[in-house]
Amino acid sequence: MAAGNKKLVEIKHLDITFNQGKRNETRAVQDVSFDIYQGETFGLVGESGSGKTTIGRAIMKLYQPSKGEIVMDDKNIADLKSKDDLRKFRQQVQMIFQDPQASLDLRMKVKDIIAEGVDANHLASSDEERSQIVTEMLETVGLMKEHANRYPHEFSGGQRQRIGIGRALAVQPRFIIADEPISALDVSIQAQVVNLMQALQRERDLTYLFIAHDLSMVKYISDRIGVLHWGKMLEIGPADEVYAHPLHDYTRSLLSAIPVPDPEIERQRRPQVYDPSRELDGQARQMIEIAPKHFVAATNDEIPFYQERARQEGLI
Ligand SMILES: Nc1ncnc2c1ncn2[C@@H]1O[C@H](COP(=O)(O)OP(=O)(O)OP(=O)(O)O)[C@@H](O)[C@H]1O
Numbered sequence: 001m002a003a004g005n006k007k008l009v010e011i012k013h014l015d016i017t018f019n020q021g022k023r024n025e026t027r028a029v030q031d032v033s034f035d036i037y038q039g040e041t042f043g044l045v046g047e048s049g050s051g052k053t054t055i056g057r058a059i060m061k062l063y064q065p066s067k068g069e070i071v072m073d074d075k076n077i078a079d080l081k082s083k084d085d086l087r088k089f090r091q092q093v094q095m096i097f098q099d100p101q102a103s104l105d106l107r108m109k110v111k112d113i114i115a116e117g118v119d120a121n122h123l124a125s126s127d128e129e130r131s132q133i134v135t136e137m138l139e140t141v142g143l144m145k146e147h148a149n150r151y152p153h154e155f156s157g158g159q160r161q162r163i164g165i166g167r168a169l170a171v172q173p174r175f176i177i178a179d180e181p182i183s184a185l186d187v188s189i190q191a192q193v194v195n196l197m198q199a200l201q202r203e204r205d206l207t208y209l210f211i212a213h214d215l216s217m218v219k220y221i222s223d224r225i226g227v228l229h230w231g232k233m234l235e236i237g238p239a240d241e242v243y244a245h246p247l248h249d250y251t252r253s254l255l256s257a258i259p260v261p262d263p264e265i266e267r268q269r270r271p272q273v274y275d276p277s278r279e280l281d282g283q284a285r286q287m288i289e290i291a292p293k294h295f296v297a298a299t300n301d302e303i304p305f306y307q308e309r310a311r312q313e314g315l316i
Contacts, residue, residue: 005037006037006038007035007036007037007038008036008037008038008072008073008174008175008207009035009036009059009070009071009072009175009207009209010035010036010070010071010072011032011033011034011035011036011055011059011068011070012033012068012069012070012071013031013032013033013067013068013069014029014031014032014033014055014058014065014067014068014069014070015027015029015030015031015032015065015066015067015068016028016029016051016054016055016058016063016064016065016066017066027231028051028054028231029051029054029055029058029231030051030230030231030232031067031068031232032051032055032068032228032231032232032233033068033233033287034226034233034236036175036207036209037207037223038205038207039201039205039206039207040207040208040223040224041201041207041208041209041210041221041222041223042208042209042210042222042223042224042225042226043210043211043212043218043219043221043222043224043225043226043239044056044209044210044211044212044218044225044226044228045211045212045213045214045215045218045225045226045227045228045254046213046227046228046229047213047229047254048213049230050228050229050230050231051228051230051231052179052211052213052228053179053211055228056095056177056179056209056211058070059072059077059093059177059209060090060093060095060177061077061080061086061089061090064078065078072089072092072093072175077089087120087121091117091121091171091172091173092173092174092175093173093174093175093176093177094117094168094169094171094173094175094176094177095168095176095177095178095179096161096164096165096168096176096177096178096179096181097164097179097180097181098179098180098181098183098184099184100152100157100160100161100163100164100184101152101157101160101184103164104152104160104163104164104167105152106151106152106153107151108151108152109148109149109150109151110134110138110143110147110148110149110150110151110152110155110163111131111134111148111149113152113163113167114133114134114137114138114148114163114166114167114170115130115133115134115170116167116170117167117168117170117171118130118133118170118171121171123170123171123172131148133170134148134170135148137166137167137169137170138166140166140169140200141162141163141165141166141169141196141200142162142196143159143162143163143166156189157184157185157186157189158185158186158189158192158193161181161182161185161193162193162196164181165181165193165196165197165200169200169204172204173206174205174206174207175206175207175208175209176206176207176208176209177208177209177211178197178208178209178210178211179211180211180212180213181193181197181210182194182212182217183212183213183214183217190217194220194221197221198221208221210222215227215242215243215251215254215255216243218239219239219240219242219243222239223238223239224236224237224238224239224242224293225237225238225239225242225243227242227246227248227250227251227254229250232285232297233287233297234248234250234251234296234297235247235248235250235251235294235295235296235297236287236294236295237291237293237294237295238293238294241291241294241315242294243255245310245313245314245315247290247291247294247296247306247309247310247313247315248296248297248306283299284299285297285298285299285302286298286299288303288306290303290306290307290309290310290315290316291310291315291316292315292316294310294315
């Protein structure tokens with residue numbers, strides 16, 4: 001998690017609307033802006049339906065922005081149109097999914113799953129090289145060479161997620177979008193997969209967008225966290241700060257759902273419950289830097305309120 005200062009991905013005023021007939025329109029993402037720096041893990045949290053997956057898929061160029069743009073390596077990805085450009089882009093940006101059972105083709109052998117992207121991108125010049133890549137990937141993700149000829153159903157959930165990670169890594173990507181990669185796993189296995197992802201990040205200089213619905217899950221792995229609610233970004237800041245000193249009411253409400261062992265802390269947190277009428281009153285809010293590198297969606301009138309809160313929390 002040695003985040004540098006170079007921006008790898010820039011999301012600028014992204015809007016995504018799904019139209020399913022005239023009366024059925026969902027504005028899944030609304031004016032969302034954030035940057036992801038080279039080598040960092042950006043944790044994107046929000047409840048179900050807040051737009052996390054939609055943002056991930058838009059970065060993969062699977063959804064078209066209705067407004068705004070997504071820039072990677074200083075290039076607007078909307079301008080990548082030729083087959084060759086798209087192929088190179090998809091090689092650099094890979095995705096890991098929540099449910100490895102659903103995202104792996106159960107009829108394929110592990111070696112063919114791992115080599116899928118290698119074949120599509122013609123990265124191996126011989127069968128021997130292909131096998132070498134598969135073996136290296138299996139070992140990299142903590143599986144064994146002998147697993148290559150087995151099928152996904154022969155593995156546990158955690159091992160299947162390792163296969164999914166191996167498939168993503170086999171094409172030597174720089175950026176990985178991990179969409180709830182540990183949510184479907186047993187708690188005891190979650191830490192192993194997170195540790196593996198962190199080790200791989202260090203070894204391979206990877207950048208992660210780590211999507212989860214639970215703030216406590218992303219806190220551990222992320223450098224920075226962004227909090228989404230109903231398609232809007234409400235708070236972005238250093239992971240520890242967002243977790244220990246959340247400034248936005250909504251982030252506080254997300255955290256108050258986590259059991260707090262100290263009843264006194266619990267009591268202090270309770271009154272600050274998220275009040276939807278305050279947040280979703282239709283007023284335009286901008287991301288304002290309230291404390292260093294800690295941004296909150298606020299109207300001009302709300303800025304003093306959040307500044308006072310940041311002072312109380314010792315952030316300024
Ligand atoms: N392909 C689609 N067509 C129409 N509506 C969609 C589509 N994909 C997502 N939506 C809608 O967009 C909104 C955001 O969904 P999204 O899947 O991005 O949320 P999420 O935060 O990832 O939630 P979850 O954790 O449940 O996956 C939801 O209201 C969803 O119903």
